[in-house]
């Protein structure tokens with residue numbers, strides 16, 4: 162299965178880059194992983210709702226270019242569905258069984274994802290009701306995908 166992690170904004174901290182490298186290496190045994198970063202827009206501190214909408218829209222258009230026809234799109238959103246890790250693992254496995262060969266996980270930038278991206282996603286995935294910074298979210302998502310493959314393959318993982 163091919164997994165694309167499509168994100169807004171770059172990773173700035175070395176400790177995040179190191180963790181991303183590590184999970185990318187670990188996941189190479191299980192899937193074909195690609196990480197795509199699109200540029201973020203600078204959000205002024207005093208941006209109005211309308212300005213924020215325009216920023217999300219611009220970032221959304223950049224993301225949309227990388228969402229190919231036929232891919233199964235899971236956007237990360239606080240209001241999305243929450244899964245226990247075992248169910249998330251089963252979900253990825255079942256998507257594969259039902260012929261989905263390309264999963265795209267989309268992570269928003271500092272002010273979140275454009276509504277068009279959210280509406281056009283196959284599903285929304287939540288990691289809790291708390292807000293995580295997008296850089297950390299990328300690490301958490303990679304760890305959960307790795308955990309999902311370990312569970313799927315009956316391999317040991319930290320409980």
Ligand SMILES: C[S@@+](CC[C@H](N)C(=O)[O-])C[C@H]1O[C@@H](n2cnc3c(N)ncnc32)[C@H](O)[C@@H]1O
Nearest residue numbers: 237238268269272273274287288289291292293
């Ligand atoms: C800093 S957050 C954006 C916060 C923004 N206020 C919102 O509600 O989307 C950056 C991105 O990380 C992801 N994210 C943050 N917390 C999350 C959570 N608890 N569950 C799922 N995704 C989350 C989302 O993709 C979000 O667009």
